[in-house]
Amino acid sequence: MLSSRTRRSVALTAALSLLALSVHAQPAASKPATATTRAANAAVLEALPFADKQDFEDAQRGLIAQPKELTIRDANGKVVWDLESYKQYIGLDQAAPDTVNPSLWRIAQLNMQHGLFKVTERIYQVRGYDISNITFIEGDSGWIVIDPLLSVETAKAAFALVTEHLGKKPVVAVIYSHSHADHFGGVRGIIDEADVKAGKVRVISPPEFSEHAISENVIAGNAMSRRAVYMYGAMLPRSAQGGVSSGLGQTISAGQVSMIEPTEVVSKTGRELTVDGVKMVFQLTPGSEAPTEMNTYFPQFKALWMAENVTRHMHNIYTLRGAEVRDALQWSKFIQQSQELYGDKVDVEFQSHHWPTWGQARIANLLSKQRDMYKYIHDQTVRLMNEGLNGEEIAETIKLPPELDQAWFNRGYYGTLKHNAKAVYQRYMGWYDANPANLDKLPPEAAAKKYVEYMGGSASLLSKARADFAKGEYRWVAEALKHAVFAEPGNVEAKNLLADTYEQLGYQAESGPWRSVYLQGAFELRNGLPQGPGMKTASADMIRAMQPETLFDYLAVRLNGPKAAGKKISINLDLTDLHKQYVLSLENGVLNYANSMSPQADATLTLKMSSLIAMQMGQGSLKDKIASGEIKLDGRQEAVPELLGLMDNFNFWFNIVTP
Incomplete structure (x- = not known):
């Protein structure tokens, strides 16, 4: 039987193979930001160091080529990636609209920096062609490719860009850094499986790669994929009132997800391989950001690949689409190990999302503060837990110290401090907070009817909710109105006011997934369920494997x-x-x-x-x-x-x- 470890989170696999979804032809219009939301977003501009432009320099450094337009289609003409839709309203010279948290707007601007980039000698990346990066390392005779994106079509387009500007060379090896689909799904866009079977192309992975890559799509794929519609905002309109960025990247591509099984497995930390004249030293990091993952050090280039263990934001200890909770403490220890192994001999750090960091001192700062962020979340959550606080109370109490909180690469663009703290609590304590009232709670619909009755009926509840909405008390209004909607699902007035409430919460969210969750919820309250076949939970290659x-x-x-x-x-x-x-x-x-x-x-x-x-x-x-x-x-x-x-x-x- 598959172990519980086997069924662990595979970060993007719940969002695999986005199909063409037919939504309502004329969905209900979005609302503008309220005065409360405008004030909340304006306060963000005062709270964070927006004058620091280092990330904008780094995100554009080494640009070799950028296509005039970036819309990628499949063989049938269906658009699978469209950065142009974001360009209409996101630009470096555009201030954040009042319907977008300025910090989230900032990461969106940075994620829009796309094209072919030189990282360092013989190392190149194509960024902005999918939610993840694809990396090309120049060997003696061909390319070593790390993490070939989510879709075949986007990987193929990225390879074409590299070929156009750096010359035609074969791919001699592919490295999968970990088992999330945006790091292997495009592999058939750059290599032929026949060449792998013939020994012409090596495919290298950490242990148990295929098992982890497949399992979650099978066991819990349907529920996770439905929830991923909320998390990634792939169906939201491309506008300042809709999708802006997932934080990790703009969004997920919607092409063919493939997989070619590895031919070689890295079995231990310190394993060295030389591929086409390029020496690589591997560090295994199982159970950190993914159930199986590995970092790679390139001694010839003094370059450190941190996979997805280090990114330019706070990552998820728990993903909103649903998954087993990750181990924040172990995650921090692996970053510490990376520093100990390679910290004094690295000139550039790069990873599978966002942009690189150059210079030993700046790399040390990034690694140490990312390490300490995850450890702080773990340690302080456990401290507060042992003082008797439950998950919700901890989430309201915990605050990062300024030296961690003010670092742009620690901001909650993807994970958030609140839901990650709840995740650590859940990892140790489970769902039950020890309050007897929460041991056998009524299910939502039955509880909602009693809540509405106790509140004096839906008319009274709505009157009070409208007054609190006007005061900007959106979190409470959402709590009250969810009961009205579950008690009376045909109550259009309650649904519309709850949609308005979710919308304002989305406009204020710094996290891309939080924004998407709120706005998708508002969309479905106003328009009903989307139409169409939904998402596939596994690709053909995964099923065959x-x-x-x-x-x-x-x-x-x-x-x-x-x-x-x-x-x-x-x-x-x-x-x-x-x-x-x-x-x-x-x-x-x-x-x-x-x-x-x-x-x-x-x-x-x-x-x-x-x-x-x-x-x-x-x-x-x-x-x-x-x-x-x-x-x-x-x-x-x-x-x-x-x-x-x-x-x-x-x-x-x-x-x-x-x-």
């Missing part, structure tokens, strides 16, 4: 337990291409499997794993494959359809802001 055990775990979570109660079915699987045999056993409303066949099974399926995968991808039914002879079924013929009939098909567009 699944091991049988992963597929069986997925079938188990699709099993409708109440419908399966009282039923007992067992099916043997003889996977002839893998030379593996299993038995699936349904009993007690649970689907288990064992690594051998049972002579008492109701039926036996003899087939190839590729046939199972094809059916998972919708390429033919069981009935058709049996009729064609591709699959052989012995025993009770009805057993397999009966088992499959107990499986749920998940609805992507489930409600979030309404019951």
Whole structure:
């Protein structure tokens, strides 16, 4: 079975393969910023060191080429990446609109700096072609590529830009720094799998890369993908009232996500590899920003690649799309280890998002303050927890010291201090805050009806909410109105006022995901659920790379337990291409499997794993494959359809802001 560690967070995989979503043709108009929001955003300009322009110099340093327009389409003409839509309203010479937190506006301006950049001798990056960066290191005969973006189309376009300006050379190796999809999904845009199989291209990764890259898409992919619509704001209009930046980058691309499995695994910290004349020393950082991840030091160039363990903002200890909580303490220790290993012999630090840092003193400052930020969040959350505060109280209490808080690279553009502190609390204490009233709370809809009743009915609640909205008490208004909406989902006045409230909270948010969450919530309250097929939770390459055990775990979570109660079915699987045999056993409303066949099974399926995968991808039914002879079924013929009939098909567009 997949371990809980295997199912850990894969930061962007819940947002894989964004499909063309048809939204309402004429969605309800956004509202302007209120006086309260304008004042809150103006205060940010006074609170932070906006006169410091070093990041703007660094983000533009080394620019070699920049396309006049950056719109990337797939083979069918569908736009999969469109920086032009942001250029209409985000520019270096434009002040933050009053509907955008000025600090978030600043990171958006920086993330708009795109094109081909020279990092240092023989190291280049293409930035702004996806949510992540793609890095090209010049070997003796070709390119070593680190992290080939999320989509095939964006990686291909980035490679074309490099070829145009630096000459035509083959890719001789690809390095996956970690298991998040925006760091491997575009690989087929730069290499051919046939060349990998022929030994012409090396694909290098940290341990258990494929397992981690695949697992979360299968087990919890539907729920995470639905929530990712909120987190990444990919559906929000491109305007000062809509999507501005995710903080990590502008947004996610919407092309084909691919994967080619690694040919080499880095098994320990300190492992050295020389690829095409380039020496690399690896540092494994499992359980930090990703369940499997590694940094790389290039001694010839005195360059340190920090993967996604160091970025130009506060990262997520917990991601809003849903995931297991990351280990902030371990994360800080890995950054400390990087300093100890390489700190006195590095001239440039670069990573998979944002821009590099040059100079040993500035690199030391970046690493030490990022290290201390994560450790401070951990240590002070645990301190306050041990003093008796719960997660929500800690989030309201904790403050970074000025020396950490005023560093631009520690600002909460992606993660936030509040939700990261709650995450540390959750990691140690779980969901229960020890208050007996919260041990067995009513579910939202039932509680909402009682709240509205206690508040004197919806008319009274709305009257009070309007008055508090006028006073700018948006957090409380949201708390009160969510009950009105859940108690009376047809109450348009309550939904519209709650939408207005979420909108103002979004306009004030410094975090890109917080802004997206609030604005997507406002959109759905005003317009209803989006239309269309939703998001894919796994790419074809990922499905093809699944091991049988992963597929069986997925079938188990699709099993409708109440419908399966009282039923007992067992099916043997003889996977002839893998030379593996299993038995699936349904009993007690649970689907288990064992690594051998049972002579008492109701039926036996003899087939190839590729046939199972094809059916998972919708390429033919069981009935058709049996009729064609591709699959052989012995025993009770009805057993397999009966088992499959107990499986749920998940609805992507489930409600979030309404019951």
